[in-house]
Amino acid sequence: MPLLWLFLIVLAIAAVGYVLGRSRALQSAGGDSRDLHSLPSYYGTNVAMKAAVPAFLLMLVWLLVQPLYINTVISGAIPDSAISDGANLGLVMSEVRRTAEGLDALVAAGEMTEAFARSARADLGDITQRLQDAGQIVTSEVTQPILRAAQDYRVMNATGSLLMSGAVIVLSLAGLLWGLRESQAAFRARNVVEAGVRALLIAAASIAILTTIGIVLSLVFNTIEFFRLYPASDFFFGLEWAPSFSGRGGSSELGVIPLLWGTFYISIVALLVAVPIGLFAAIYLSEYASRRVRGIAKPMLEVLAGIPTIVYGLFALLTVGPLLLSVFGREGLGWMQAGTAVMTAGIVMGIMLIPFVSSLSDDIINAVPQAMRDGSYGLGATKSETIKQVVLPAALPGIVGAILLAASRAIGETMIVVLGAGAAARLSLNPFEAMTTVTAKIVSQLTGDADFASPEALVAFALGMTLFVITLGLNVFALYIVRKYREQYE
Template identity: 70%
Template sequence: MPVFWIFVIITGLAAAGYVLGRGRALASAGGDQRNLHSLPSYYGSNAAIFTFVPAFLILLIWLVLQPIFISLTVQANIPDSVVPEGSTIGLVMSDVRRLADGLDTAVSQGVITDDYARSVRVDLTDIRARLGEAGVALGSNLTSEIMIAAQRFRSMTNTGNLIKTIVVLLIALGGLGYALSRTQKDFRARNTVEATVRVLLIVAASIAILTTIGIVLSLIFNTIEFFFLYPIGDFFGSLTWSPSFGGGSDLGVWPLLWGTLYISVIALLVAVPIGLFSAIYLSEYASPAVRSVAKPMLEVLAGIPTIVYGLFALLTVGPMLVDAFGDDGYLGLGWMQGGTAVMTAGLVMGIMLIPFVSSLSDDIINAVPQAMRDGSLGLGATHSETVRQVILPAALPGIVGAVLLAASRAIGETMIVVLGAGAAARISANPFDAMTTITAKIVSQLTGDADFASPEVLVAFALGMTLFVITLGLNVFALYIVRKYREQYE
């Protein structure tokens, strides 16, 4: 049974459990809810929770573990001779899964029968033709061993899905029966429901932490694997980035790190002054009518997709800069040779970051107590002096947080860099030269059919770990600034 219908059934059972639990509680109290320990809705919610939550958790765990178990089992029975030279068992398993899915598709379309799909004497040429009729594309290395593995994979998957359906539905029915057996007027349903909800809230709050831990661990393990294949001293000590999937790569991180920081600094030099001055004007000087129009228009910038900003950099900003700073530009400086450059990406990225700085700074400035403004004005300070010497120092921790958020956003940007800055990995002080960033190279190294066991691919995880450490350092610095200045106003 498809997962969707299993979910629908256990949801329906939970709804029925709510009605039955509520009705059973009222019946045990003689129809008078004043004789109940808890409100009737708590008895219904208790039955619904015991029906839905255990079954749903088992369903989620099953969906995660079943593919892993089946893949490992099938992979263990594939002989080493099946793996072509220069390939990996992972690619063979991809062919197995693709063929198993193709058999299911062909059976569902009526191109072949289920008995034919399970037959041990299938002609490979015939099965390829039949699957082609069903629109299933297969690789060129279809062998009898892969066919047998795909049949085993398909059989185990179908069996596992059947057992999954039975187990999940039995658990839902068992939870419903257990909850109803406890439902009577003296049962403390409210305590049970509130304790369960508290546990669910803790689990929900833990998801972000567990996700962060999972991301960090995946980066760490793959980074360690990369440094087993490529010397860490060459990675951090080389000033050359020259990957070669044929071997002999020079994977120095510094050209990419330089381009990342250079573009981010230019973007912040654009975004921070404009965004901060916009926030000061909107919060302290603009009339309500102007604010009601200007603030939404400014925040529209945050909703524009980054690919649009990239096209804007490629088609508009880049040619404009070439017209000004190129060999034939009207300034006659000859600094810029093409439209893709650090300055192009930095300017456009700075425009993209303006609403991040402006909106957050505006909210933080508005959160400064009005009493501080009134006290400053009462002592004879002008409005501008109050803004400069009272409001901005009081809002400084939040403004620093906004700037750091914009910096993190700039460091992690990809599309604007790909379209606006170029792909050249170099160290240059000229902002009109084409450069690239760590994020752009992560994309390029993971694109295509490259072997994940090669250092040219695993270097993407080392680059990601480098970005993570930089971002973590920025956050620690921001926390230090916030704590230092917050003590002066509390």
């Protein structure tokens, strides 16, 4: 039975449960809803919840466990002889799965009877041919053990989903009956529904947290794998980044320092651009601009935040780079060799960050109580004196938080770097030289044709983990400061 149908059936049972539960509760109160503990709809919702939630949970768990179980059984049944040289069990299993899917598709298209798909033993060449003709992806020839495993796989899958459908529907009906039994006037349906809402919200929150943990774990395992192949001290303290291009390991130098240096250098240039401009823009918008100007200027500034970073990258490549080159390049001061440089990427990234700094700072400056300004004006201070000596110090922790958030954004930026700063990992103080960052190197290490198990590819995970820890630290620090600031004025 297709999953969608099962899903709809459970929903239908829940809907029926809602109607039945509601009317049964009303009946038990003699038709007068004032005699019920809760509103009639709560009784209905209670029944619907009991019919749907456990059934869906069972479905979810079943869908997660069934493939694991079948995989274990089938791979246990594949003889070692079926695993050829240079392949491993995983490859054979994916071959089995592909064959099974191919058979499924042929049966669905009517080119093969179900009985034939289940029992065909003899003519492997014919089956392979038919699978290939139908556009299914299989290797040159389906072997006997693989065909047998694929057939077992199909049968187990079919039995599994049939069993699941039955179990889910039975559980749903059981929940319905349980809910209906409870639908009496004295039953506190409202509190039960309240608990249900709470559980729903907790589930949503935990999904977000579990996803984060999952991302971290996926990084951690690959990072550990990398450190098994490449010494950690060389990674963290190595001054040279020179992955070998053969993709087969050997003499790669994978020191993270040049990349971190590039990241920080570009981020610092970006912040030097973004912080003064963003902060002054925020001060103008919140303290000086009339309501009309603010109403127009603020959304326009925030449009900057909506531009995709690849567009900023193009801007760096096509406009800012050549512009800088014409001033600092060979025709000008002679400091710059090419359009791609720390300066180019930094300036464009700074422009990208302006709305972050200005928008957050604007909110924070606005949150400074008017009483502070009145107190200062009342003492005969001018506007700029008030801002400099009272408003900004009061808003400072929040502004620092905003800047740190912008910084973590700058550190994680990729596209502008790829297009604006070049790809050369270099330890240099000259801001007119091409450098590169951690993120840009993650992209190039993973998109190359290096073997995935080689240190050249796995280093991407170690880089990602390093970056994650750095930006996480910055974010936590920023949030800590912002929160501390919030406590200051009730």
